[in-house]
Amino acid sequence: DADVTQTPRNRITKTGKRIMLECSQTKGHDRMYWYRQDPGLGLRLIYYSFDVKDINKGEISDGYSVSRQAQAKFSLSLESAIPNQTALYFCATSDLRQGGGEKLFFGSGTQLSVL
Amino acid sequence: EDKVVQSPLSLVVHEGDTVTLNCSYEVTNFRSLLWYKQEKKAPTFLFMLTSSGIEKKSGRLSSILDKKELSSILNITATQTGDSAIYLCALAAYSGAGSYQLTFGKGTKLSVIP
Numbered sequence: 517d518a519d520v521t522q523t524p525r526n527r528i529t530k531t532g533k534r535i536m537l538e539c540s541q542t543k544g545h546d547r548m549y550w551y552r553q554d555p556g557l558g559l560r561l562i563y564y565s566f567d568v569k570d571i572n573k574g575e576i577s578d579g580y581s582v583s584r585q586a587q588a589k590f591s592l593s594l595e596s597a598i599p600n601q602t603a604l605y606f607c608a609t610s611d612l613r614q615g616g617g618e619k620l621f622f623g624s625g626t627q628l629s630v631l
Numbered sequence: 632e633d634k635v636v637q638s639p640l641s642l643v644v645h646e647g648d649t650v651t652l653n654c655s656y657e658v659t660n661f662r663s664l665l666w667y668k669q670e671k672k673a674p675t676f677l678f679m680l681t682s683s684g685i686e687k688k689s690g691r692l693s694s695i696l697d698k699k700e701l702s703s704i705l706n707i708t709a710t711q712t713g714d715s716a717i718y719l720c721a722l723a724a725y726s727g728a729g730s731y732q733l734t735f736g737k738g739t740k741l742s743v744i745p
Contacts, residue, residue, distance in 0.1 A: 520673075559674075559719065559735040606673070618663055618723040618733055622673040 519543070522607050522623035530631050535594040537626050539607030547610045547617055548590040550574075550582060552603040553625075559606065565590055597630040604628075633658045635722045637736035644743055648710050652739045654720030655702040662723040662731050664703050666694055669717040669738070677705070677718075710743045717741075 520541045529535055539548065550562040561574030563582040571582060579601060581593045594601055604627050608620040634657040644650050656664070663681045667674035678687040680696035680703060687694050691710075696703045707714055717738040726732045 556737060558737040559721075561733065604672070618665060618721075618731065619676055619679055620665075620667075620674075620733070621676070625672040 520607055520609055520621055520623040522605075522626050524626060525624065526627045526629075528629045528631065529597050531598055533597050535597050535628065537592045537605055537607075537628070539590045539592070539623055541588050541607075541609045541621075541623075543609055543611070543621060544587075545609035545611040545621070546587065547612070548584065549608040549610070549620065550580075550590070550592045551606045551608060552576070552601075553606060554603050562592065562605075594628075594630075597628075599630045602628060602630045633722055633724045633732070633734045635720055635734050635736035637718075637720050637739050639739060640737065641740040642742070644710055644741070646710060646712060646743055646745050648743075649706065649708045650710055650741065652705040652707075652718050652720075652741070653702065654704070654736055655700075656720075656722045657701065658722055658724045660725035660731075661698070662725055664696055665721045665723065665733075666703070666705050667719040667721065669719055670715075674719055707741075710741075712743050712745060715741060715743045 523538045549564040551559045553559050565584045583591050604625050606625050607623040610617045636655050638653045665679045666677040678694045685696040691708045693706045717740050719738045720736040722734045723731050
């Protein structure tokens with residue numbers, strides 16, 4: 517099945533450590549996104565990319581960076597993790613040809629805990 | 632700033648009940664409104680409503696967009712325990728140069744008890 521795969525599924529790290537979350541997709545979609553979800557705050561956009569050479573900041577990009585290594589791969593880095601980055605992180609994809617691009621397909625999420 | 636407000640934040644019903652979830656929004660340049668269901672982890676797409684498609688239905692679920700009232704409802708009839716989930720409403724609004732952004736509401740947590 518065409519899918520959006522995130523690794524790792526869970527990660528516990530310490531304050532100050534560098535962390536990379538990875539996302540790969542087999543859907544052939546051009547657009548990829550990183551969201552974080554915090555209890556009571558809903559989903560918030562961190563970064564998005566409409567193609568390999570396109571990177572855009574979202575609502576809450578401070579403290580994060582991304583890399584679009586290929587159409588199918590989009591990674592999120594926390595250069596120096598801090599406790600308030602503890603959250604559930606989602607990668608998502610969309611395709612302009614399907615519903616205008618706002619119909620998102622989500623990965624299963626990465627639960628990150630920063631101690 | 633675009634806003635999406637969902638109500639109620641949580642809801643407990645018995646199997647067989649009909650429920651209505653609400654989503655109201657403030658937006659400058661409306662493009663579409665979407666509903667997602669989040670059961671365990673990954674949200675999954677339910678409906679997309681636009682100016683040209685203000686009502687959608689799939690089985691026991693249906694959704695209506697009211698552009699005049701700036702709101703949408705998600706109806707679930709004859710609820711089942713498998714409908715227990717967080718239901719997310721998202722608003723797509725144009726942000727200039729043909730681009731658009733999605734803003735999510737905080738979600739409504741629905742619990743269906745046998």
